[in-house]
Amino acid sequence: MSLIDNLAHPTRSVPNHADFVAFLADADSTDAVERFALSRMMPHTHIRQGSIADATEFMSRLERPPRQLVVDISTSAMALSELAALAEVCAPSISVVVIGERNDVGLFRELLRMGVDEYISKPLTVDLLTRLLGGPGAAMQPVHQVRTGKLVACVGARGGVGASTVAANVAWYLSHSIERRVALIDLDPFGGPMTILLGTQCNNGLTDVLKNVRRLDPQYLERTMVGVGGKLFVLSAQNALDSAEILDTEALRELVGELKRHFHYVIVDMAGRAGATNIAMLEEAQVVALVTEPSVYAARETARLMRTAETRDAHAPVMLIVNQPRQPGKGELALHDFEEAVGRRASHVLPYDHDAASRAENLGPPVVAERSALATALKRVGDDLAGRRLDDKPKKTFSFRDHPLLRHLLEWRA
Structure with a gap:
């Protein structure tokens, strides 16, 4: 469709993206908004009655x-x-304008609390819309921004417990099944597993973005991030193994703040559990997804991480995810003993499922894209982050004998 045709008939096309979208309840209002868009020479529009x-x-x-x-x-x-x-499917960066018939101050205040930028009462005219939404050439920016995305810091109590698997699968589920815009950051500067888990290529975008954090804009981010489907975007790095490159913590804070303006969820797969960068992400996070396993060492490190996370100023909740990445053995802790050792119950329990995990990592697609016990458990984690009601709790499948070293761990906690 040509530019002139699009301007003259903005409701004809059904695009996969648009700069200006409007749904009006009656024909007169629809016509007024169409004439407003035409007067502003806005080619990328979708205006219809609905x-x-x-x-x-x-x-x-x-x-x-x-x-x-x-x-x-x-x-x-x-x-x-x-x-x-509607707000659930709208990225935080969108400026939302509500049209109504009542000139109600109470309603306007309630809408402001929800993140709406403007309320306009009918009848609509081109002059009214131009005055309230901006004249020709004016940038359409929100007056304020109440809503921002949620930062989820995914950290493992020790190496190999499956923190990256949880981060990748939850990000995929939120974007593909719940249809939220998700930014996924792999903080391993030397090449983490995220690109393998999601079947993508690393373009070293994280390194480039952190060096140019002062000129971040949606177009630059879109060019730099690697897309996995229409709503999941990945930032990762793959520096040489002998490189002295380290992540700039302050630049990372700025990057996360900018991403939260444009995505419903920013999920960070932390490359470790200590250091300035990881602590900064724990401080910025709205949710800490702590992935662990039922072992004595993991229990000790889980308790340490929980103390660190819970003493932050943000007081974000800690989602404790107990994974079973290996075949259960006789020396493993029972789940109830592990929970007693760390001082709280598990939020989610991921069952041992070697076939599903290895098939997803080596052949794809991600675990949550198929049917398995592990996929069901990972979907529950995604539903929990999205605020969806969980009808029933996951079954506790651990039935291991008590570990002989548990008493030493309990004494250590005391």
């Missing part, structure tokens, strides 16, 4: 979020509830 539910469905299918979204609540029986559902 409900909030239509807008929610459309936004869930867009590969790239628009800069501005206009929705009409005039015919909605439960406007706030429907707007809350």
